Amino acid sequence: MTLVEEPVCHRGGRYVVRREQAPLGRLLPYRRANGQTPPRRVLLDAVRATGWRVDFGTRGLGDLLLGLAMAQALYDATHDQFGTLEYAGSRADLIARCALPVTVTGGDGHQLGTLGSEDALQFDAVPESPPTLLDLIDVDTVEVHAALPMRYYLDVEQALGVRLPASGDPSPRFRSSVTAPEPLHVVFVGTTSRPDRKDYGIDNFGALAEHLSARHSGAWRFSLVTPPDQQPPASVGPIEVLHGPTAVECIDLFAAAELVIGNDTGLTHLAALTIRADGTQPHVVGLYGRHGYAKWITGSAVHHAVATPFSHLMSVADACPVRDRYDDTLWSTASDLRAIPAKVIADFAGQCAGWWTR
Numbered sequence: 001m002t003l004v005e006e007p008v009c010h011r012g013g014r015y016v017v018r019r020e021q022a023p024l025g026r027l028l029p030y031r032r033a034n035g036q037t038p039p040r041r042v043l044l045d046a047v048r049a050t051g052w053r054v055d056f057g058t059r060g061l062g063d064l065l066l067g068l069a070m071a072q073a074l075y076d077a078t079h080d081q082f083g084t085l086e087y088a089g090s091r092a093d094l095i096a097r098c099a100l101p102v103t104v105t106g107g108d109g110h111q112l113g114t115l116g117s118e119d120a121l122q123f124d125a126v127p128e129s130p131p132t133l134l135d136l137i138d139v140d141t142v143e144v145h146a147a148l149p150m151r152y153y154l155d156v157e158q159a160l161g162v163r164l165p166a167s168g169d170p171s172p173r174f175r176s177s178v179t180a181p182e183p184l185h186v187v188f189v190g191t192t193s194r195p196d197r198k199d200y201g202i203d204n205f206g207a208l209a210e211h212l213s214a215r216h217s218g219a220w221r222f223s224l225v226t227p228p229d230q231q232p233p234a235s236v237g238p239i240e241v242l243h244g245p246t247a248v249e250c251i252d253l254f255a256a257a258e259l260v261i262g263n264d265t266g267l268t269h270l271a272a273l274t275i276r277a278d279g280t281q282p283h284v285v286g287l288y289g290r291h292g293y294a295k296w297i298t299g300s301a302v303h304h305a306v307a308t309p310f311s312h313l314m315s316v317a318d319a320c321p322v323r324d325r326y327d328d329t330l331w332s333t334a335s336d337l338r339a340i341p342a343k344v345i346a347d348f349a350g351q352c353a354g355w356w357t358r
Helices: 042-050 061-078 148-160 202-215 247-255 266-272 309-317 328-335 342-353
Strands: 008-010 016-018 052-055 085-089 102-105 110-114 121-124 133-136 141-145 185-189 221-226 239-243 259-263 283-288 303-307
Touching (some): 008 309, 042 121, 042 148, 061 110, 061 148, 133 148, 185 266, 221 247, 247 266, 283 342, 303 309, 303 342, 309 328
Parallel strands (some): 052 121, 085 102, 185 221, 185 259, 221 239, 259 283
Antiparallel strands (some): 052 110, 085 110, 133 141
C-alpha cells in the first residue's frame, strides 16, 4: 500500500525531520550541519590545476537547470583559480542569463566549464545517479538533502573533499530586469514531456483560475504557457494563452508574476530559479504525478509541490519509475495527476503566495 491516500502539499525550503520519519537515503559521512567537513581529496588539487567541465548530455531543459548545481559546486571550489566559465551548446541564449560568470557560444555541445582548459576534468550530470543524503543533526533529527541540485552539490563536495559554502538551494539563478510582480498575476505552465502522464490539463488549469478568483476578489490576471508543438486552445475562460514562448522569454514572464503553477517540467523549474532585479522571486508550485517531488525540485524556499500519493511514495523510497521500471499506471488514481482536486492546489498555492493563511 502507499504511505498516504491523499495528495501531499509540500512547502519549499529546508527539510528537517525526526530520524524515524526520514525517507530512504544515504547517511552523509560527516555531520555537515554541525560544521564538520569531508576529508580532503587529491581531486581538489587536480581540478584547481587543470580546470573542469560539466557534461549535461542530451537531456531536457529541466535536467540542465538542476544540473547547473554541479557547475556551481565546482565553481565555488575553484573560483580563485578560474574566474570565468564558458558554455557551448544549444541553450546558449538561456545560459547567458544565468548568474554564473559565463561566456556562451552556440553549437551542438552540452558542456559548461572553466575557460580555455584543454585538460579539464569532466564531470557528468546524470540525474539518476546521486542518492538522497541524510545529515544527522543530533540524536533525534536529520536534515534531508533530497532535492537534485543539493545532491549534485554534495557529491562534488565529497569528491573534492572541501566544504562548499551553500547550505541548501545551490542552483544559480536566471536574471530578469523586472523589478516587481504584477499583483494577482498567476502563470500556469502547461508544457510537459509526457502529456499522457505529467500534464494537469488545460481544463484543470481553468478550474484553478476559477477557484483562486472565487477565494479572493481582485484584479486577477491568468496566463497559460502552452507547448509549441501542440495546437493552442481557442480560449480557456479568463486565461490568456501564450503559445510556445521560449525559455528566455519565460524568464521575464515568470518574474512579472506573483505565482507560477505548473507541471513537473523544465519551465516550472526555470520559474523557481528566476530572480527579479530587486532579488525577489515568484512563488512556484510544481505538480507531480509520477516522479518523486522531493527530488525534482530546486530546494528553494519559494519552490513548493503538490503531489500524488505515488509521487510521495517515490520520494520516500528515493525511487524512479523510469530508472527502476515501475509502471505508475498500476497504482491507478494514486498516480494520476489529474485526480488532484483543483481546490486543493488553489488553496495551497494561495497560502504559499501569502494571499490567505489556510
